[in-house]
Amino acid sequence: DQQVKQNSPSLSVQEGRISILNCDYTNSMFDYFLWYKKYPAEGPTFLISISSIKDKNEDGRFTVFLNKSAKHLSLHIVPSQPGDSAVYFCAARGTGSARQLTFGSGTQLTVLP
Protein backbone atom coordinates (compact mmCIF):
# COMPACT_ATOMS: atom_id res chain seq x y z
CA ASP A 1 0.00 0.00 0.00
CA GLN A 2 1.55 3.27 -1.15
CA GLN A 3 1.88 5.70 1.73
CA VAL A 4 2.99 8.56 -0.55
CA LYS A 5 1.07 9.09 -3.76
CA GLN A 6 1.60 11.32 -6.76
CA ASN A 7 -1.51 10.79 -8.83
CA SER A 8 -0.39 12.73 -11.90
CA PRO A 9 2.28 10.87 -13.88
CA SER A 10 2.85 13.88 -16.12
CA LEU A 11 2.23 17.61 -16.37
CA SER A 12 2.85 20.07 -19.21
CA VAL A 13 3.09 23.79 -18.60
CA GLN A 14 3.93 26.78 -20.76
CA GLU A 15 7.17 28.62 -20.00
CA GLY A 16 6.59 31.51 -17.60
CA ARG A 17 3.41 30.03 -16.12
CA ILE A 18 2.99 28.33 -12.75
CA SER A 19 3.63 24.59 -12.33
CA ILE A 20 1.79 22.87 -9.47
CA LEU A 21 2.81 19.36 -8.53
CA ASN A 22 0.72 17.48 -5.98
CA CYS A 23 1.40 14.77 -3.45
CA ASP A 24 -0.86 12.94 -0.97
CA TYR A 25 0.14 10.81 1.99
CA THR A 26 -1.67 8.47 4.33
CA ASN A 27 0.64 8.20 7.35
CA SER A 28 -0.04 10.97 9.87
CA MET A 29 3.25 10.15 11.64
CA PHE A 30 5.38 11.57 8.82
CA ASP A 31 7.24 14.55 10.25
CA TYR A 32 9.23 15.90 7.31
CA PHE A 33 8.55 16.20 3.59
CA LEU A 34 10.95 16.73 0.73
CA TRP A 35 10.86 17.26 -3.02
CA TYR A 36 13.54 15.85 -5.31
CA LYS A 37 14.15 16.55 -8.98
CA LYS A 38 15.58 13.97 -11.35
CA TYR A 39 16.98 14.44 -14.84
CA PRO A 40 17.47 11.42 -17.13
CA ALA A 41 20.66 9.43 -16.43
CA GLU A 42 21.27 11.34 -13.19
CA GLY A 43 20.46 10.68 -9.55
CA PRO A 44 17.71 12.68 -7.83
CA THR A 45 18.78 15.98 -6.33
CA PHE A 46 17.22 17.68 -3.34
CA LEU A 47 15.01 20.65 -4.18
CA ILE A 48 13.08 21.87 -1.14
CA SER A 49 11.67 20.54 2.12
CA ILE A 50 9.14 21.35 4.84
CA SER A 51 8.70 20.30 8.43
CA SER A 52 5.30 19.07 9.55
CA ILE A 53 5.05 21.98 11.98
CA LYS A 54 4.99 24.47 9.10
CA ASP A 55 2.52 25.04 6.29
CA LYS A 56 4.74 26.83 3.78
CA ASN A 57 8.38 27.02 2.79
CA GLU A 58 9.75 29.17 0.00
CA ASP A 59 13.08 29.10 -1.83
CA GLY A 60 13.33 31.36 -4.84
CA ARG A 61 10.96 30.16 -7.55
CA PHE A 62 9.98 27.10 -5.52
CA THR A 63 7.36 27.00 -2.77
CA VAL A 64 6.08 23.96 -0.94
CA PHE A 65 2.70 24.02 0.82
CA LEU A 66 1.61 21.49 3.44
CA ASN A 67 -2.00 20.87 4.42
CA LYS A 68 -1.82 18.42 7.32
CA SER A 69 -5.56 18.05 7.77
CA ALA A 70 -5.88 16.95 4.15
CA LYS A 71 -2.56 15.04 4.21
CA HIS A 72 -1.59 16.89 1.07
CA LEU A 73 1.43 18.82 -0.09
CA SER A 74 2.14 20.69 -3.26
CA LEU A 75 5.14 22.17 -5.01
CA HIS A 76 4.68 25.46 -6.88
CA ILE A 77 7.23 26.61 -9.45
CA VAL A 78 6.85 30.22 -10.57
CA PRO A 79 7.77 31.12 -13.23
CA SER A 80 8.38 27.78 -14.89
CA GLN A 81 11.45 27.46 -17.12
CA PRO A 82 12.37 24.84 -19.75
CA GLY A 83 15.25 23.73 -17.51
CA ASP A 84 12.68 22.70 -14.89
CA SER A 85 11.60 19.83 -17.15
CA ALA A 86 12.37 16.73 -15.08
CA VAL A 87 10.73 14.06 -12.93
CA TYR A 88 9.74 15.38 -9.51
CA PHE A 89 9.51 13.01 -6.55
CA CYS A 90 7.74 13.76 -3.30
CA ALA A 91 9.19 12.05 -0.21
CA ALA A 92 8.16 11.76 3.43
CA ARG A 93 10.13 10.82 6.54
CA GLY A 94 8.79 8.58 9.28
CA THR A 95 9.44 8.96 12.99
CA GLY A 96 10.97 6.70 15.60
CA SER A 97 13.00 3.80 14.27
CA ALA A 98 11.55 4.15 10.75
CA ARG A 99 13.21 7.43 9.76
CA GLN A 100 13.98 6.49 6.20
CA LEU A 101 12.28 8.32 3.34
CA THR A 102 9.26 6.96 1.50
CA PHE A 103 8.96 8.24 -2.07
CA GLY A 104 6.03 8.79 -4.38
CA SER A 105 5.95 7.48 -7.94
CA GLY A 106 7.01 10.79 -9.48
CA THR A 107 5.55 13.36 -11.88
CA GLN A 108 7.18 14.15 -15.21
CA LEU A 109 7.06 17.93 -15.67
CA THR A 110 7.51 19.30 -19.18
CA VAL A 111 7.87 23.06 -19.56
CA LEU A 112 7.14 24.10 -23.12
CA PRO A 113 9.06 27.05 -24.59
Next chain:
Amino acid sequence: DVKVTQSSRYLVKRTGEKVFLECVQDMDHENMFWYRQDPGLGLRLIYFSYDVKMKEKGDIPEGYSVSREKKERFSLILESASTNQTSMYLCASSRGEKLFFGSGTQLSVL
Protein backbone atom coordinates in the same frame (compact mmCIF):
# COMPACT_ATOMS: atom_id res chain seq x y z
CA ASP B 1 30.09 19.02 -2.54
CA VAL B 2 28.87 15.67 -1.38
CA LYS B 3 29.88 12.96 -3.77
CA VAL B 4 28.20 9.57 -3.96
CA THR B 5 29.86 7.37 -6.55
CA GLN B 6 28.36 4.23 -8.02
CA SER B 7 30.89 1.99 -9.70
CA SER B 8 28.99 1.28 -12.92
CA ARG B 9 26.59 3.37 -14.98
CA TYR B 10 25.36 0.42 -17.07
CA LEU B 11 25.54 -3.30 -16.34
CA VAL B 12 24.30 -6.32 -18.29
CA LYS B 13 24.15 -9.68 -16.52
CA ARG B 14 22.74 -13.14 -17.15
CA THR B 15 20.02 -14.82 -15.11
CA GLY B 16 21.53 -16.66 -12.16
CA GLU B 17 24.71 -14.59 -11.98
CA LYS B 18 25.86 -13.05 -8.72
CA VAL B 19 25.93 -9.27 -9.09
CA PHE B 20 27.72 -6.68 -6.97
CA LEU B 21 26.77 -3.01 -7.07
CA GLU B 22 29.26 -0.77 -5.29
CA CYS B 23 28.67 2.64 -3.76
CA VAL B 24 31.15 5.00 -2.10
CA GLN B 25 30.47 8.34 -0.39
CA ASP B 26 33.07 10.91 0.59
CA MET B 27 31.24 12.94 3.26
CA ASP B 28 31.61 10.68 6.30
CA HIS B 29 27.85 10.11 6.42
CA GLU B 30 26.59 7.48 8.84
CA ASN B 31 23.51 6.57 6.83
CA MET B 32 23.49 4.84 3.47
CA PHE B 33 20.63 3.51 1.37
CA TRP B 34 19.90 1.44 -1.72
CA TYR B 35 16.79 2.20 -3.78
CA ARG B 36 15.51 0.91 -7.08
CA GLN B 37 13.56 3.07 -9.50
CA ASP B 38 10.95 1.57 -11.80
CA PRO B 39 8.48 3.40 -14.08
CA GLY B 40 5.23 4.13 -12.28
CA LEU B 41 6.57 2.84 -8.96
CA GLY B 42 8.97 5.62 -7.99
CA LEU B 43 11.88 4.89 -5.67
CA ARG B 44 11.54 1.85 -3.46
CA LEU B 45 13.88 1.18 -0.54
CA ILE B 46 15.76 -2.12 -0.68
CA TYR B 47 18.16 -1.93 2.27
CA PHE B 48 19.69 0.72 4.47
CA SER B 49 22.45 1.04 7.02
CA TYR B 50 22.91 3.47 9.91
CA ASP B 51 26.41 2.29 10.85
CA VAL B 52 29.27 0.06 9.83
CA LYS B 53 28.34 -3.63 9.87
CA MET B 54 24.72 -2.67 10.49
CA LYS B 55 21.95 -3.29 7.97
CA GLU B 56 18.17 -3.04 7.94
CA LYS B 57 15.65 -4.34 5.44
CA GLY B 58 13.68 -1.80 3.49
CA ASP B 59 10.40 -2.33 1.70
CA ILE B 60 11.59 -4.80 -0.97
CA PRO B 61 14.63 -6.75 0.35
CA GLU B 62 13.79 -10.10 -1.23
CA GLY B 63 16.50 -11.33 -3.57
CA TYR B 64 19.05 -8.81 -2.28
CA SER B 65 21.67 -8.57 0.43
CA VAL B 66 24.07 -5.80 1.45
CA SER B 67 27.48 -5.35 2.97
CA ARG B 68 28.92 -2.41 4.89
CA GLU B 69 32.45 -3.20 6.06
CA LYS B 70 33.61 0.43 5.97
CA LYS B 71 31.71 3.62 6.69
CA GLU B 72 32.15 5.05 3.21
CA ARG B 73 31.20 1.93 1.24
CA PHE B 74 27.83 0.20 0.90
CA SER B 75 27.46 -2.73 -1.48
CA LEU B 76 24.28 -4.24 -2.87
CA ILE B 77 24.42 -7.93 -3.79
CA LEU B 78 22.06 -9.84 -6.03
CA GLU B 79 22.77 -13.44 -5.04
CA SER B 80 21.18 -14.94 -8.18
CA ALA B 81 20.04 -12.29 -10.63
CA SER B 82 16.58 -12.62 -12.14
CA THR B 83 14.90 -10.74 -14.98
CA ASN B 84 12.56 -8.93 -12.58
CA GLN B 85 15.61 -7.29 -11.04
CA THR B 86 16.21 -5.32 -14.23
CA SER B 87 15.99 -1.77 -12.94
CA MET B 88 17.76 1.51 -12.15
CA TYR B 89 19.57 1.16 -8.82
CA LEU B 90 20.28 4.28 -6.80
CA CYS B 91 22.59 4.58 -3.82
CA ALA B 92 22.26 7.46 -1.36
CA SER B 93 23.86 8.73 1.83
CA SER B 94 22.70 11.14 4.51
CA ARG B 95 23.47 12.59 7.91
CA GLY B 96 20.15 14.31 8.51
CA GLU B 97 16.91 14.13 6.60
CA LYS B 98 18.39 15.09 3.23
CA LEU B 99 19.55 12.26 0.96
CA PHE B 100 22.37 12.67 -1.54
CA PHE B 101 22.13 10.28 -4.47
CA GLY B 102 24.62 8.75 -6.84
CA SER B 103 24.04 8.82 -10.60
CA GLY B 104 22.54 5.35 -10.61
CA THR B 105 23.32 1.98 -12.19
CA GLN B 106 21.01 0.74 -14.94
CA LEU B 107 21.08 -3.04 -14.56
CA SER B 108 19.72 -5.32 -17.26
CA VAL B 109 19.33 -9.01 -16.46
CA LEU B 110 18.94 -11.16 -19.57
